[in-house]
Amino acid sequence: MKDRLSEALKKSTADYTEIRYEIEDSTSFGYRGREVDRVSSSKLAGGIVRACTRGGWGMAVFDTLEDLDRQVQEACQAAALVGKEKTELADAAAPTDAHVVARMERDFRGVPLDEKLRLVAHYNDLLLGADPAIETTNCGYSETFRTVYFASSRGAYFMEERPYVVLHFGAVARDGALVQMSHDSVSSATDYGVVQGREALVEETARRAAALLKAPKVEGGTYSVILDQRLGGVFAHEAFGHLSEADFLYENDQMRELMHLGRSMGVKELNIVDDGSLDRYVGTHPYDDEGTPTQKTYLIREGVLVGHLHSLETAAKMGEKPTGNARAIRRGVPPIVRMTNTYIEGGNLSPEELFAGVDRGIYACSMLGGQTMMEQFTFSAAYGYRIENGQKGELIRDIVLTGNVFETLNAIDGFANDFKIIQAGGGCGKGGQAPLPVTFGAPHIRLRAVVVGGK
């Protein structure tokens, strides 16, 4: 493959050209209620040529290598049409001949499909039997094995195998016209075993759906809020992480000023990190999709903004170093600046000490989702509890938190010592590329004066 891609790159007339080609084989199935509702499988291949001339980009998306030379020429011609300035791409220590073979503790490709089906059927039975109010379920499994080939006109080349396995499970509880749902998921890039032995989590998820039928809606207003690790991680990702992605900044002078390094962002205990090289999580890769080695990047250290997330272009144009955060979700789409494994570092308070600081507030748990629009963010807890006099109280639902990231980061005043990384299914969405596998993490954190939408 290296020779094939290198040969095509010789046709480049651009300042910089890269080819990414992927082969993907996947299988998924799921129960909905008592029946298997879907079984599908796919085998797909294709890629993208990106060329840059005088700062303008041209792209050609293809699904066969047969016309690769023509695709290179097409991308170069498009780049020449667009470019009017100067190509600025940072240097990176890209590999010239790396072969990253998947290392799996238990490889899902060696597990018979009927064994996987039996496992999911077992979980589905647990969901259905957890409470009489459970109306139906959604319990599924998917596995994808991608092989990515990358070569650039700078001489970079790597091949990486990217396995990905997900188990998701949810229950729908019903009382007349009132419908409540609860779901959860686990994922792994290294071990089929992550989907095994999940009985307790599955049953807890189903029972929560039933319990939510009786839970009152939260009253809208401003509260002190404690976020559990999952929601704290979503906060780090949604509220701040996206704002640190340099493709939002590099061409926008006002945003660059707003997000200038050295700016105070919060209390001294606040540290936020993105680390694409972290152990073996689903957000972890040795290289990003421009061939840049991944790394640990502090975004906020001791309350001060100290880093941005970069591609080759954003790094060059902001005079900073590339961080290995240019990621593409699949063949045929360009890499854009994305997070990997993003987390808030743990603190010194015990969870009890954290809760003791709240007279009347909300303990917001897990997540339904999150979204950001620059300085405004919003994310939804899957469920939560009232806090009264430092004690966890009644189960409540429909908790949606919103705010201005700069004000809210400054509103964090407590960090527990129970840091955890969450590796769920799903992922991050940006620029039409979703769901990109990422992880997020945090300790329990306490925020003052957060707007909560509600009845």
Place this chain on the structure above:
Amino acid sequence: MRSSTLDQMADALQRGVEQAQQRGASAAKIRFRQWESNGCSFENGRLKEASASEGLAFDIEVVVDGRKVSVTGNNVDDLREMVERAVTLASMGSVAHFDAYPAPAPVPEVKTFSERAASLPREQMIEGCQGIVDALKRYAPDLFIGAGSGRHRAESLLVTSGGVCHRACETGWGLGAHVQRTRGTDMLMTGYWRGWKDLNELWDPAWITNRILEDLRNGEPIVEAPTGKTTVLLPPEAVSMFLMPITMGVNGRNVAKGESPLRGRLGEQILDPSITLVDNPHVDFANGATEMDADGVPTRVNTLFRAGVLERFLYDLDTAAMVGAEPTGNNGCSPYFLELAPGPQTSDALLAGIEDGLYVKSLIGFGQSNMMNGDVAGNVALGFRIRGGKLTGRVKNTMIAGNVYDLLRANVRLSADRDPVLHMPYAVIEGVSVSAT
């Protein structure tokens, strides 16, 4: 674009269906798609990127011993192998509630292909975007402006063991822009996009420019948001968003599985009598215009709510068979193109009639709630305070929340003017919960 291969593929697809039947499939279908597109995008007011894309794919579905499976590939040389994979997997497939794909039936004539759209030149796309950028820069040179345009053409062929061999062609274009105005830590973001399958008067860069300018002007002062139960005015694009829980509710699969709160409520007055909601895939060149679904069932116009009364659920072939209903020709039991009937007053008159309220242009995080139950909540990304029938300024740090079924049950007022692309009117809704700092 690669030359059309549908004629050659017709034989290959027919052979694939026969191969599946010879291997024991009681029903089989293969859908082949081929497409090409190109586009351009502007960043910070400058042309940044031009792209071209081409591809193909085939989707196989087989039913063996009452179980079905779907397989997808994009290398036609793999077709036989992938049919074999489908047949092998089918023994572990999902329950098929139907025995056979339907025989050919009369297909409605719906225009989905426009030679003008297919040949939209990249130069015109760049020119359209540049015009928007220049006009916005004249208004405020410090705006951060992005713009983009694209066009595509695609053709597909569906061959089923029911005898259907249906060819479809479609085109489409899109044009849009977005801006960001940053002042200190305050950011105003707005943008508009339009698309259609024919290149006609809807290609209108000035419309996009004017809508953005209107938002920028209305957003100049930041004012206090109303709180508590509030009267809310929604533009057509936000009305579409508010209808999302209802489209989930009329989805026949959700009904059959017991997830929809509308199950068992056909014939009931669910929504305000002003609401007549139709799924209409027969609007020529509309986004969603379609002649036939992926099972070979001709599409049709389905009235979902008539004067607020729930009239119909949407069913694909399998789900219809599951519940003993007639298939409505809706892939995945989802609507193609929702039309909301207009009301008697103009949108200007609706605005003028609001003494104190909130005009919600866009929301973030809207879909993060329990939408199946009708619960919605979102941060007002762009919204304006209404006082005395006029927009008085932009609100910030504001959330709205409510249950769509409750909010649309009564006192809904719809405008006579509808968006020509979305076929949605403006709407006034009472009693939306608003929280703000």
